[in-house]
Amino acid sequence: ALHVRLDILYVESEMLEGPNAEEAKKAILECDGIFVPGGFGKRGVDGKCAAVALARHHNIPYFGVCLGMQVALIQVCREELGWKDANSEEFDPSSTHQIVRIMDCDRHSMGANMHLGARNVHLVEKNSIMSTIYSGADFVVERHRHRYEVNTTYLGQLRGAGVLISGVSDPTFGPHTRVEAIEIPSLRFFLAVQFHPEFVSSPMDPSPPYLAFMAAASKKEYKWPESCAARRVKTL
Template identity: 45%
Template sequence: MGPVGEQKTKPTQHTVKELRGLGIIPDILVCRSENPLHDDTRSKLAAFCHVSEEAVVSAHDVSNIYRVPLMFDEQGVSSVLAERFGFKFGGRASPARRVDGDGRPGRQRRGGNPHRDGREVHRPVGLVPQVIKAFQHSSYAVNRKLVIDWIESAELDDESAVSDAEAHANAWEMLRAADGILVPGGFGKRGIEGKIKAAGYARENKVPYLGVCLGLQVATIEFCRNVLGMEGANSTEFDEDTPHPAVVFMPEISKTHMGGTMRLGTKPTPFSQWTTVR
């Protein structure tokens, strides 16, 4: 695009010329732009770059990445590629097959606002990106636009109310505005009391809550403390002397090496005869 919004073809022409000088002859041009290519722009590129107009594809900005394949299909890219490679092409996808991929991400209704409560606020790592993707895919399925706010869990605990009252107030304001709360996995004691507070808020106010790994542990601790009346209930990871161990280390798990030690799969777990679970 030019400085006044005019679509310029010279940069693309120059690039194709350089490619041809290296012996690389393009069969199709995929042109990135802010807006769809104009007809005259497409014709000019086809003429000066020696490709058919059908092979000049507009890759303009769209509302989300999942519309890109559909945008290409609407421009006949599949037919151009099939012809170039000598494939038999059965035509474009039927409207019935295109509905799920097309509409939901592009025309979502009111937003859902789940809050992730955790330590890695500015630099999510490990499992967190996978969880976010799962939320995004789920939001598409129910035709909602996902909005995620990140909360530092340490700012929810009582100590934060004294050390940084403003941050504490802001964190709770964000939590109360949430349509759902996610507490993902993690290790270490920092921010645990804030996570427990978040789990308690979700339970008391009937806010949808998803606890993954550590997130489910803190929900268990919160329930033991505030529903079952087990004062001081905790995980032995955080308090070895807790009077009510709601979460305990398995005998085979290292207490010093975190990560890669969790029990996975269909391993039998026997319960003693006196256990109320039986």
């Protein structure tokens, strides 16, 4: 659909933390887009935050998935809100600003609190990237695999820092609402999602978020036949 050749540069996030950080940053700044995928564990987390900062400071299209969304919000809180200890409960349980945590309703046992499978993602901002790429749908179905998620206690502060909450599990923002997608509208393209769009992507039916990111990185509009998004609009 985009007619572009993909040239991937893999950068180990720990390289952004060590003595060769400037060299790694220089390599990233030559890229057309920055993608931070999902993962577990604290290794390289500060490097991932550094990648988010590069995307924000240089207006480079950014797409984060799962942990890629969590580190995006951690970086914003550290820089925009001045919360230097902002972190995830997974990485620093002693932090006074746990932007990411296990929801209270999921604190049963470590083996039973993974948020798994297909779930409704409600698109609550009509002028957002998410609404655009999913053809204006009220909600879509995407697959999940995570344990930690955004601490909704801080939604007000995140919005004040310029973050748009564009996808949630509950459009009424009830007590168990999960943040599913965030954007920074002041940037050319900054999108991060908690779900894993790649789980339902295929060559003939590409994931709208991934396709949009590639379109933004190649300086094209993220518009394509509605069938790409329409097949994900169904009721669970």
